Amino acid sequence: MAKSKTPAKKKEPKHLDQDEFELEEMAYTLIDVIEGKKTKAFTIHKREEPLTGTVTKMDANTKLIHIKDKYMNIHKVHFLDILKISDIDY
Template sequence: MAAKTKTTTKKKEPKHPDRDEFDLEEIANTLTKTMQEDKTKVFTIYKWEEPLTGAVTKMDANTKLIHIKDKYMNIHKVHFLDILKISDIDY
């Protein structure tokens, strides 16, 4: 009879941070307002070292991706659940 080997399960890091419904609704409202007004904002994004400064160009409901255009005209596709905070630019 073979001895059973104990496998250790490594705790996976969550794909997206946990937040309550109120926080998610607030972010969604801010994103909508930002896109309609075509304003540049600073986005704090989960697992990104640097905040992203740019304007929301598109919000895709199917993929939950937010398209943000930075000052170099690069488009960054960020998952809605990864956006932690949206703030105004400090000059």
């Protein structure tokens, strides 16, 4: 009896593919946000609710963006997982 091969699971990409222009725009926006200490809403891949907070650090080595929320918790988000940066609607 021959063993049937189980089909290999398609490995889901770790991060979304984004346009190089969009990534460049995002980087400039992040620099503006960190310099102005502005509170923004960050839409993040695989997260239902937007994360609201200020950028406290951008780590070039790990590509992690440190975002501090209103409860002073630090969220480390990979740069490629940030889909959109928006102003806060009060």
